[in-house]
Amino acid sequence: MVDARETMIDDEFPVTDRTRVRRKADRASYGRHEIYAILDEALTCSVAIIKNGFPHCQPMIHVRDGDTLILHGAGNNALLGHLAGGSECCISVAMIDALHLGQTIPDHSFDYRSINIYGTGTEVQGRDEKLARLEKVFNHIVRERWQEMDPIDPAYLDYVRVIDMPLEECVAKGNAGPVEANDAAKAETLWAGIVPLQLSVGVAEAAPGCTAPLPDYIRNYPALRR
Numbered sequence: 001m002v003d004a005r006e007t008m009i010d011d012e013f014p015v016t017d018r019t020r021v022r023r024k025a026d027r028a029s030y031g032r033h034e035i036y037a038i039l040d041e042a043l044t045c046s047v048a049i050i051k052n053g054f055p056h057c058q059p060m061i062h063v064r065d066g067d068t069l070i071l072h073g074a075g076n077n078a079l080l081g082h083l084a085g086g087s088e089c090c091i092s093v094a095m096i097d098a099l100h101l102g103q104t105i106p107d108h109s110f111d112y113r114s115i116n117i118y119g120t121g122t123e124v125q126g127r128d129e130k131l132a133r134l135e136k137v138f139n140h141i142v143r144e145r146w147q148e149m150d151p152i153d154p155a156y157l158d159y160v161r162v163i164d165m166p167l168e169e170c171v172a173k174g175n176a177g178p179v180e181a182n183d184a185a186k187a188e189t190l191w192a193g194i195v196p197l198q199l200s201v202g203v204a205e206a207a208p209g210c211t212a213p214l215p216d217y218i219r220n221y222p223a224l225r226r
Protein backbone atom coordinates (compact mmCIF):
# COMPACT_ATOMS: atom_id res chain seq x y z
CA MET A 1 0.00 0.00 0.00
CA VAL A 2 1.24 3.47 -0.90
CA ASP A 3 2.29 5.49 2.13
CA ALA A 4 -0.37 8.22 2.39
CA ARG A 5 2.20 10.52 4.00
CA GLU A 6 4.28 10.83 0.85
CA THR A 7 4.77 14.31 -0.57
CA MET A 8 1.75 15.37 -2.59
CA ILE A 9 2.25 15.98 -6.30
CA ASP A 10 0.32 18.67 -8.17
CA ASP A 11 -1.72 19.38 -5.04
CA GLU A 12 -3.29 15.91 -5.08
CA PHE A 13 -3.49 13.21 -2.45
CA PRO A 14 -1.64 10.00 -3.34
CA VAL A 15 -3.78 7.07 -4.43
CA THR A 16 -3.76 4.21 -1.91
CA ASP A 17 -5.40 0.80 -1.81
CA ARG A 18 -8.17 2.29 0.33
CA THR A 19 -8.81 5.40 -1.76
CA ARG A 20 -8.49 3.90 -5.23
CA VAL A 21 -11.91 4.12 -6.92
CA ARG A 22 -12.51 1.06 -9.07
CA ARG A 23 -16.14 1.47 -10.18
CA LYS A 24 -16.62 4.51 -12.43
CA ALA A 25 -13.11 5.66 -11.66
CA ASP A 26 -13.56 8.66 -13.97
CA ARG A 27 -15.76 10.21 -11.26
CA ALA A 28 -12.96 10.14 -8.68
CA SER A 29 -10.80 13.08 -7.69
CA TYR A 30 -7.80 13.26 -5.41
CA GLY A 31 -7.44 17.02 -5.70
CA ARG A 32 -6.94 18.80 -2.41
CA HIS A 33 -8.91 21.89 -3.53
CA GLU A 34 -12.05 19.90 -4.46
CA ILE A 35 -11.93 17.72 -1.33
CA TYR A 36 -11.41 20.67 0.99
CA ALA A 37 -14.23 22.65 -0.65
CA ILE A 38 -16.71 19.85 0.12
CA LEU A 39 -15.46 19.54 3.70
CA ASP A 40 -15.81 23.29 4.21
CA GLU A 41 -19.37 23.36 2.86
CA ALA A 42 -20.65 20.41 4.88
CA LEU A 43 -21.75 20.87 8.50
CA THR A 44 -21.56 17.21 9.49
CA CYS A 45 -19.69 14.04 8.61
CA SER A 46 -20.08 10.35 9.42
CA VAL A 47 -17.26 8.69 11.37
CA ALA A 48 -16.93 4.89 11.29
CA ILE A 49 -14.73 2.62 13.41
CA ILE A 50 -14.59 -1.00 14.52
CA LYS A 51 -15.86 -0.98 18.12
CA ASN A 52 -15.57 -4.15 20.19
CA GLY A 53 -15.30 -6.19 17.00
CA PHE A 54 -18.36 -4.64 15.34
CA PRO A 55 -18.75 -1.76 12.86
CA HIS A 56 -19.94 1.49 14.44
CA CYS A 57 -20.81 4.73 12.63
CA GLN A 58 -21.80 8.08 14.11
CA PRO A 59 -22.60 11.54 12.70
CA MET A 60 -20.38 14.31 14.04
CA ILE A 61 -19.77 18.02 13.63
CA HIS A 62 -16.45 18.73 11.95
CA VAL A 63 -14.34 21.63 10.79
CA ARG A 64 -11.24 21.70 8.62
CA ASP A 65 -8.20 23.63 9.81
CA GLY A 66 -5.63 23.55 7.05
CA ASP A 67 -4.62 19.92 6.55
CA THR A 68 -6.40 18.75 9.70
CA LEU A 69 -10.00 17.79 10.43
CA ILE A 70 -11.19 18.66 13.95
CA LEU A 71 -13.77 16.50 15.74
CA HIS A 72 -15.14 17.09 19.23
CA GLY A 73 -17.73 15.77 21.63
CA ALA A 74 -18.47 14.63 25.16
CA GLY A 75 -15.58 13.29 27.15
CA ASN A 76 -17.38 9.95 27.58
CA ASN A 77 -18.21 9.57 23.88
CA ALA A 78 -17.17 6.00 23.07
CA LEU A 79 -16.26 6.67 19.44
CA LEU A 80 -14.01 9.61 20.36
CA GLY A 81 -12.48 7.45 23.06
CA HIS A 82 -11.54 4.86 20.44
CA LEU A 83 -10.06 7.56 18.21
CA ALA A 84 -8.06 8.93 21.15
CA GLY A 85 -6.76 5.40 21.69
CA GLY A 86 -5.43 5.18 18.14
CA SER A 87 -8.25 3.36 16.32
CA GLU A 88 -8.30 3.58 12.54
CA CYS A 89 -11.39 5.28 11.14
CA CYS A 90 -13.17 6.15 7.93
CA ILE A 91 -14.85 9.55 7.67
CA SER A 92 -17.46 10.16 4.98
CA VAL A 93 -19.25 13.27 3.70
CA ALA A 94 -22.00 13.29 1.05
CA MET A 95 -23.76 16.24 -0.59
CA ILE A 96 -26.78 15.64 -2.87
CA ASP A 97 -27.20 18.40 -5.48
CA ALA A 98 -29.96 17.06 -7.76
CA LEU A 99 -32.17 14.11 -8.63
CA HIS A 100 -31.59 12.45 -12.00
CA LEU A 101 -34.85 11.07 -13.41
CA GLY A 102 -34.19 9.02 -16.50
CA GLN A 103 -36.34 7.03 -18.90
CA THR A 104 -35.50 3.67 -17.30
CA ILE A 105 -34.94 2.56 -13.70
CA PRO A 106 -31.13 2.23 -14.15
CA ASP A 107 -31.03 5.77 -15.56
CA HIS A 108 -32.11 7.25 -12.22
CA SER A 109 -29.33 8.71 -10.12
CA PHE A 110 -28.13 11.80 -8.21
CA ASP A 111 -25.88 14.72 -8.84
CA TYR A 112 -23.65 14.30 -5.81
CA ARG A 113 -20.30 15.15 -4.23
CA SER A 114 -18.76 12.80 -1.68
CA ILE A 115 -15.53 12.25 0.23
CA ASN A 116 -13.91 9.36 2.06
CA ILE A 117 -11.06 9.97 4.51
CA TYR A 118 -8.97 7.24 6.16
CA GLY A 119 -6.48 7.38 8.99
CA THR A 120 -5.87 7.81 12.69
CA GLY A 121 -6.45 10.83 14.87
CA THR A 122 -4.77 12.18 18.00
CA GLU A 123 -6.36 13.67 21.09
CA VAL A 124 -5.71 17.35 21.68
CA GLN A 125 -4.24 18.02 25.12
CA GLY A 126 -4.14 21.32 26.96
CA ARG A 127 -6.84 23.92 27.53
CA ASP A 128 -5.44 26.55 25.16
CA GLU A 129 -5.17 24.06 22.29
CA LYS A 130 -8.70 22.75 22.86
CA LEU A 131 -10.09 26.26 23.15
CA ALA A 132 -8.52 27.31 19.84
CA ARG A 133 -10.05 24.33 18.04
CA LEU A 134 -13.51 24.81 19.56
CA GLU A 135 -13.44 28.42 18.34
CA LYS A 136 -12.83 27.15 14.82
CA VAL A 137 -15.75 24.71 15.15
CA PHE A 138 -18.13 27.45 16.32
CA ASN A 139 -17.09 29.87 13.59
CA HIS A 140 -17.58 27.15 10.99
CA ILE A 141 -21.18 26.63 12.12
CA VAL A 142 -22.11 30.28 12.76
CA ARG A 143 -19.44 32.79 11.89
CA GLU A 144 -18.93 35.59 14.47
CA ARG A 145 -21.02 33.80 17.14
CA TRP A 146 -18.01 32.79 19.25
CA GLN A 147 -16.97 36.40 19.82
CA GLU A 148 -20.35 37.22 21.42
CA MET A 149 -20.41 34.31 23.84
CA ASP A 150 -19.20 34.26 27.43
CA PRO A 151 -15.92 32.36 27.94
CA ILE A 152 -16.25 28.58 28.18
CA ASP A 153 -16.52 27.22 31.69
CA PRO A 154 -13.18 25.55 32.60
CA ALA A 155 -15.02 22.44 33.82
CA TYR A 156 -16.68 22.01 30.41
CA LEU A 157 -13.37 22.54 28.64
CA ASP A 158 -11.83 19.78 30.75
CA TYR A 159 -14.78 17.51 29.99
CA VAL A 160 -14.95 17.95 26.21
CA ARG A 161 -12.76 15.72 24.03
CA VAL A 162 -11.14 17.08 20.87
CA ILE A 163 -9.52 14.98 18.14
CA ASP A 164 -7.19 16.15 15.37
CA MET A 165 -7.46 14.02 12.24
CA PRO A 166 -4.64 14.62 9.72
CA LEU A 167 -5.91 14.77 6.14
CA GLU A 168 -3.49 12.44 4.40
CA GLU A 169 -5.52 9.70 2.71
CA CYS A 170 -8.56 11.19 0.97
CA VAL A 171 -10.65 10.72 -2.16
CA ALA A 172 -13.65 12.52 -3.62
CA LYS A 173 -16.23 11.06 -5.98
CA GLY A 174 -19.04 12.89 -7.71
CA ASN A 175 -21.53 12.94 -10.51
CA ALA A 176 -22.87 15.91 -12.43
CA GLY A 177 -24.38 16.30 -15.84
CA PRO A 178 -27.52 16.14 -17.95
CA VAL A 179 -29.99 13.28 -18.10
CA GLU A 180 -30.08 11.75 -21.55
CA ALA A 181 -33.48 10.96 -23.08
CA ASN A 182 -32.55 8.50 -25.81
CA ASP A 183 -35.93 6.84 -26.27
CA ALA A 184 -37.89 9.11 -28.61
CA ALA A 185 -41.01 6.98 -28.16
CA LYS A 186 -41.17 7.98 -24.48
CA ALA A 187 -40.32 11.64 -24.96
CA GLU A 188 -43.97 12.76 -24.97
CA THR A 189 -45.28 10.39 -22.28
CA LEU A 190 -42.53 10.06 -19.63
CA TRP A 191 -40.84 13.10 -18.14
CA ALA A 192 -37.06 12.87 -17.79
CA GLY A 193 -34.67 15.47 -16.45
CA ILE A 194 -32.99 16.93 -13.37
CA VAL A 195 -34.59 18.17 -10.15
CA PRO A 196 -32.08 20.49 -8.41
CA LEU A 197 -31.85 20.27 -4.62
CA GLN A 198 -30.36 22.75 -2.20
CA LEU A 199 -30.25 23.52 1.50
CA SER A 200 -32.26 26.58 2.47
CA VAL A 201 -32.27 28.77 5.56
CA GLY A 202 -35.64 29.46 7.13
CA VAL A 203 -36.79 32.48 9.11
CA ALA A 204 -34.95 32.74 12.43
CA GLU A 205 -37.16 32.21 15.50
CA ALA A 206 -36.17 33.86 18.78
CA ALA A 207 -36.14 31.76 21.95
CA PRO A 208 -39.05 32.43 24.33
CA GLY A 209 -38.30 35.57 26.32
CA CYS A 210 -35.43 36.65 24.08
CA THR A 211 -35.79 40.31 23.05
CA ALA A 212 -32.27 40.90 21.72
CA PRO A 213 -32.14 42.14 18.11
CA LEU A 214 -31.40 39.61 15.40
CA PRO A 215 -27.65 39.82 14.68
CA ASP A 216 -26.42 40.44 11.16
CA TYR A 217 -24.51 37.15 11.13
CA ILE A 218 -27.85 35.32 11.45
CA ARG A 219 -29.72 37.61 9.04
CA ASN A 220 -26.93 37.11 6.48
CA TYR A 221 -26.26 33.47 7.35
CA PRO A 222 -26.54 32.04 3.81
CA ALA A 223 -24.03 34.54 2.44
CA LEU A 224 -21.61 33.99 5.32
CA ARG A 225 -21.70 30.21 4.77
CA ARG A 226 -20.48 30.55 1.19
